[in-house]
Amino acid sequence: MHANPTINQIRQQLVDLSYKNKVPHLASALSCVDILYTLYFNILNIRPNEPEWPLRDRFLLGKGHAVAALYCTLGQRGFFDSEAVYGLGKDGSVFEEHPGINSPAGVENISGSLGHALGLATGMAKAAKIKQNPAHFYVLVGDGELNEGTNWEAAMFAPAHHLDNLTVIVDFNKLQGTGRSCEIMHMHDLADKWRAFGWNTHEVDGHDCSALQNALSQKSYSIGLPRAIVAHTVKGAGISFMQDDNNWHYRIPTQQEVTETARELGIQ
């Protein structure tokens, strides 16, 4: 159980939503809840009642299969009624299993195909620099997502263009679709990779909100470079019987497991 009731609420809703709407990728969503909470409640300069405010900070989700976590976080943050997320995956719903062009308020990008968000945010950050828009651009990518080469194209471009209005956060949960990330691709040295590409890089516990907040708001980063935060996470985090078990990449919980989750999270 987390000390923060909103985070517990988001996790409980994710499990319940997966059970009720029969939508997979639950473990991927649970992995990034603390990161999304920290961004939306403590970092992003946004106006939930004015989602298109031109000067807002933007958050782009790379690992689109985890979008349920974003929907639930946006609901808690007041972008829409938190119960609306139960439209997930239903015919005609704006809450698609992968976010498309008709997404609900607060969702900034299409996702589902991996390796697009960092490039999109890089283009947006470059545009903002030219237009002198003070917005900051945050991107969440999965470690599996970093298999896609396009990320590294953007990773070379951003420091060359001094995009210090861009931050990438890696949800480094060490598991991807069918196995251990570091066995499938060489990624043990992920933080060093970002450093080598010219990014201000920090490693944090991706489930420690105060550590995340500290890393995301640090003023000690050198000016003129984008920031990379390698967040060490656990897939399925927060639910004892799902943690670090890759079956939950696709598995749908039973009603009994939803009840067990609620008990673990201290929710009635």
Added chain:
Amino acid sequence: MRNKFAECLTTLAASNPEICLLYADIGNRLFDKLKKIAPQRTINAGIAEANMATMASGMAKMGFRPFIYTITPFTTARNFEQIKIDLAYANEPVVIVGTGSGLSYANLGPTHHSFEDIALMRVLPNMTIVCPADSLELESLMPQLLNQTGPVYLRIGKKNEPVNYTQLPKLILGKAHVCQEGQDVVLLCTGTALTIGNEVTEALVSHGVAARLVSMHTVKPLDSEFLKGLDEETLVVSIEEHSLNAGFGSALCEWFNDERWKGDLLRCGIPDQFIDQLSGPEAARERIGLTTPKIVKKIIARLSS
């Protein structure tokens, strides 16, 4: 055509601060004038075409009208999935410019050939496809690209293509342009194939055949109004520097089939094969039979069959 592209873009960018160019480390000195008037908006995206397309989408989201530019296969085939999602599905007003299309870079081999680009772009919803025949058609169409609210694929040649007009033609994006009237056969040409169409038209005169020569600079959407006016008794010939699979001629076949058109269509283009060991575009056209004498022969045979 690429010099004219750079010139037109510079003119447009001078009065429109939303225009920007991303290029994949190509065009040495080509964009020097643009760089001079808009240094921040002239962006070398590196040899990273996939990310270039995605970044252009991001810039468009922030209000820019980006053009992305490199050799055709690298900005249509290599980055196809980025174009599909970030430009076509997102419906962002980005102009994808493919230079050296068709057989322009014949001598550089199949890596640099682009016989499949129209096919790839044509299958994407929201995409407009514009294939100017020469620098004058390009000049006439360039400002109109900015009227589009979604993505545009602009298929251009390389340099020093023959010019088909004596003065700037008044083209309308989406509308067929009749270059010459004639009653015996209709030649529908797209892109640089208009030059071949011109030669074919002249050569047909000695056979007593009067051709109606048409520039179909916009391949998508096809000009339905114009096509509906075609006489079913008159042979229609399509000429393109693109594969006969899924290109302009194929688009005509689909249109004619769906409209239950009963006429005869003769398609001239690139057959379903890779071609290599070529010294240049002329040798390539000779190899695949995309030459004036061979097309004339086919037309005469078809007319007398």
